[in-house]
Amino acid sequence: MDFDFTPRMLALQSQLRDFMGQYIIPAIPRWKQEVEAGAAHPDFIEDLKALAQSEGLWNLFLPALKADEPGQALSNLEYAPLAEIMGRVMWASEVFNCSAPDTGNMEILHLFATPAQREQWLAPLLEGRIRSCFAMTEPDVASSDASNIQTSIRRDGDDYVINGRKWFISGAAHPHCRFAIVMGVTNPDNDRHRRQSMVIVPLDAPGLEIVRNIPVMRQLSTEGHCELVLRNVRVPVENLISEEGAGFAIAQARLGPGRIHHCMRSIGQCELALELMCARAAERKTFGRHLHEHGAVADWIARSRIEIDQARLLVMRAAWLIDRRGAKGAAKEIAMIKVVAPSLQTRICDRAMQTFGAMGLSPDAPVADLWTWGRVLRIADGPDEVHLASVAKQEIREQSQNRAAASRYF
Numbered sequence: 555m556d557f558d559f560t561p562r563m564l565a566l567q568s569q570l571r572d573f574m575g576q577y578i579i580p581a582i583p584r585w586k587q588e589v590e591a592g593a594a595h596p597d598f599i600e601d602l603k604a605l606a607q608s609e610g611l612w613n614l615f616l617p618a619l620k621a622d623e624p625g626q627a628l629s630n631l632e633y634a635p636l637a638e639i640m641g642r643v644m645w646a647s648e649v650f651n652c653s654a655p656d657t658g659n660m661e662i663l664h665l666f667a668t669p670a671q672r673e674q675w676l677a678p679l680l681e682g683r684i685r686s687c688f689a690m691t692e693p694d695v696a697s698s699d700a701s702n703i704q705t706s707i708r709r710d711g712d713d714y715v716i717n718g719r720k721w722f723i724s725g726a727a728h729p730h731c732r733f734a735i736v737m738g739v740t741n742p743d744n745d746r747h748r749r750q751s752m753v754i755v756p757l758d759a760p761g762l763e764i765v766r767n768i769p770v771m772r773q774l775s776t777e778g779h780c781e782l783v784l785r786n787v788r789v790p791v792e793n794l795i796s797e798e799g800a801g802f803a804i805a806q807a808r809l810g811p812g813r814i815h816h817c818m819r820s821i822g823q824c825e826l827a828l829e830l831m832c833a834r835a836a837e838r839k840t841f842g843r844h845l846h847e848h849g850a851v852a853d854w855i856a857r858s859r860i861e862i863d864q865a866r867l868l869v870m871r872a873a874w875l876i877d878r879r880g881a882k883g884a885a886k887e888i889a890m891i892k893v894v895a896p897s898l899q900t901r902i903c904d905r906a907m908q909t910f911g912a913m914g915l916s917p918d919a920p921v922a923d924l925w926t927w928g929r930v931l932r933i934a935d936g937p938d939e940v941h942l943a944s945v946a947k948q949e950i951r952e953q954s955q956n957r958a959a960a961s962r963y964f
Contacts, residue, residue, distance in 0.1 A: 555874055563632050570611055570639050570650075577602055578646050585645060594776050595729050602649045603682050613680060615652045615815060616660060617877070623680050625651075630811070630873035634818045638866075641819025642826045644927065651680070655688040655725050658812040659735055662752070662804060666796040675733060675754060684732040687725040689755075689782060690805060694719065698940045700805050701746045705738035705784065707753060714740075714753055714794065716761075716787040722934075727767045727778025731757055736784070737805060740798045750801030754793040761787040771926045810881030810888050813935045814872050817895035820931060821866050823924045824895075824902045828858045830921055831906040845909060854905040865891070865898050886948045889941035892931075897938070899928030 559567070581598060588596040606612060613625025614636050628636070640647045647653035656679055663676040678684045695702035705718025718738055725731055733756050740751040755762060765781040767774060796804060832855060835846035845851045868891045875884035903925035907914030914921050932938050953960075 555871065557870075559632075559635070563628075563635075566626070567635055567639065569609070570636055573606065573609065573611060574639060574643070574646065577605065578643050578649065582643065589776055594727065599645070599649060603651065606650050607682065611650050612682075613651050613660075615657045615811075616664065618664070625680070630814065630876045631870060633815075634870055634873050637815055637818030638822035638825065641822030644923065647819070651682045652815075654812060654815065656686050657815060658808045659686045659688055661811060662735060662795065662808050665807065666800075666804060668792070670792060671754065671795070678732075683730075685725055685728045685730040685777075687723050687728075687731055687734045687757075687780075688808070689720040689723050689726075689734045689736045691722050692719060693721045693781070698936055700737070700750065700802055703737055703739060703750055705736065707736070707738035707740045707751055709740070709791070710788075712791055713788045714791060716753070716755065716784045716789070718784050719782070720784070721781040722768060722770075722779045723782055724775075724779050725777045726757070726764055726780035726782060727776070733757055734762075734782070735795065737801050740801075744799055747802045748799040750805075751798045752795040752801045752804055753789055754795065755784070755787060755789055759787050759789060761785045770930055773923070773926060807881060809935055810885065811876065813888050813892045814869065814876065816931055816935060817865075817869050817891045818873075820895040820899050820928065821862065821869055823927065824858070824862050824865070824899050827899070827903045827906045827921055827924050828855070828862065830919065831855060831858070831902075831909045834906075834909050851909055854909065858902045858905060861898055861902070865894050868894060886945055889944045889948075892936065892941045893938050893945070896928050896931035899931065900925055903928060 581602070584598065585596055607624065610626065613619065613623070614628055615633055616625055617627060617629055617633075619625045619627040637647075637652070640650060640652060660676060660679050663671060663679070667676055675686075679686060690700060690703065691697040692702075692704060695704055697703065705716065705720065708715045708717075716736060716738060720736070723734065726734065733754055735752050736755045737750055737752050739749050741749050743749075757764075761784060763783045763785070764778075765783055767778040767780050770779055832846070835851050835855065836844060838845050840848070846855060868887070872884050872887035872891050875887050881888065903921050906921040907925065910919055910921060913919050916922070
C-alpha cells in the first residue's frame, strides 16, 4: 500500500477541514439549542448543504458517478480520511450528503435501479433534496441473520402487498425522509438466501405507520431509530429493486461499504476523544501535577494513540481491498474492522470520561455521546459476535492448506 495521498486528495482534505472549522464546529451550540427546543431538523443545515455542494464537497462516498450525477467519484481509500474528518461531529455527514442510511441506499439504487427508479428516487437523493431509510431489521426475529426476515411481500396483480413490522429504522423520523427500501419475503419456497426481495416504499403509502422513535441508550435521535408497521401496504411492481429473490445478495452488497463508512467515522471520533483527553490532562492538576504527569493518564494517552493508528491501518487496508476486489473480496477485513473500531471507540471514550471526571459524564463535554455511539456500533450493522464468527470461518478456510505444514512444529 502507498500511504502518500495525491496533491488533489491533500487539497480536498484541507478544504474539508476548513469547511468544518469555519461552518460546522461553530454551529454545534446552535444545533444543540435547536434540537433541545424540539426541532426535528435545524433549518441551517439546508443552508450548509447548499454551500457544501457549491464547493464540491458532495457525495464524497460514492466511488462511481455518471457524468450527470453530482459528486467527486473518489475511491474508498481516498474517502477514508474525509469520513474521519466529517465523523468528528455526529450530524456533519448530512451536510455533505454522506450520511447513513442514504449512502447505502444510493449505492443500491446506483447499482440496481431501473431508469425510472433512478429518476424518481436516486436523482433527488444524490442532489440532497430528500432523505431515505432502510427497513430490514425486525423485532420478532434475530435480524443479524437476514435470512430470518419475515415481512411478507406478496404479488397481487400489478402491485406488491406488504405486511410486517420493522424496528430501529434509522432516519425514518427525518422530516425529509420520503421512502424506505423494505426487505421482505417474496418467495418463501426458495433457498433461504433467495426468498427475500427489496422494494421501494414511499413513507406516505397508506398502511405504513411510524409507531415510535425508539431511544438508544436513553438518547432520542432527531432522525430516529423507528419502529414501523406495514399493514397491506401496496406499491407497484415497478418498485421492485433488481429481481425477486435478490434481496439477500443486495443486502450484503449494501452493508459492506456501509460498515466500513461507520468505522471511518469512528476513527475520527476516537481522534476527537483523544484530543479532548489530552487537553483536559494538560489543563488540570491533582496533587501538584498535571493529569498527564500521572502514570495512569499518561498510559491511557499513549495506548490510545497506538490503538487509533492500528485501527486506522486496518480501515485503510479494508478500503484498499474494496477498491481492488469489491466488498465481497474484502469481507474478512470489513468484519475485522467492524469489531475493532466500535470497541476501540468505547475504550478511548471511557478513558476520556475518566480523565474529565464528572464533567465527562455530562452534556457539557461530548465524550459521553461519543461513547454511546461507539456502544451502538457494536450492534448496528451486525453484532460483534456475527463478525467474529465470520472472521473465524474465513480464517479456518484460508488456513486449511497450512495444516500439514503447521503439524511439523509439534
